[in-house]
Amino acid sequence: AQKITQTQPGMFVQEKEAVTLDCTYDTSDQSYGLFWYKQPSSGEMIFLIYQGSYDEQNATEGRYSLNFQKARKSANLVISASQLGDSAMYFCAMTPGGAGSYQLTFGKGTKLSVIP
């Protein structure tokens, strides 16, 4: 079974500053994928970034980067130059690799508030 742990229920960050959202995972699979999603108050889940378990480089997408430490089983999201529109819930999730079910297992989320 896979498990995602997000230990920060809420975080505050000053506008234009960088922030790191923590995520640790547990799995016995050798192949897996790690995702971060953003959920604004409107409710939809917005895909931000993906890291495969065999990817040697940390993933980056614009202002988002994923700090992947495989030995520690952590996949922290770093948001640089925070904007007011970044205020939302952020969910870390994982999916098994290989064929079969591709269900996402989500953590409980972190509520990020960006302060002007």
Place this chain on the structure above:
Amino acid sequence: EAGVAQSPRYKIIEKRQSVAFWCNPISGHATLYWYQQILGQGPKLLIQFQNNGVVDDSQLPKDRFSAERLKGVDSTLKIQPAKLEDSAVYLCASSLHPSPSSYNEQFFGPGTRLTVL
């Protein structure tokens, strides 16, 4: 490209009543998922379809929940009878054919917020 569509957006019912949710995935997406998101938690998968076949329904409470995907496109999720603990947001997501060599990005709809009184 149109996104995942869901309706209704909000529904309020009394316990023991029945309710149905509808989802139209992105055109061409073979895989469809229904997730339940209880307030304060992350989404939990209820059922996954590949075309019109069920891949995983291990977490679907089959005594009261049912889902179908007619002709491998639209899907409906039904609850009958509803309980207070079914109050949640029901999210539908879709993705292309997954393969072992590529990740499986799921695209989510806006969700249906269900309140059971």
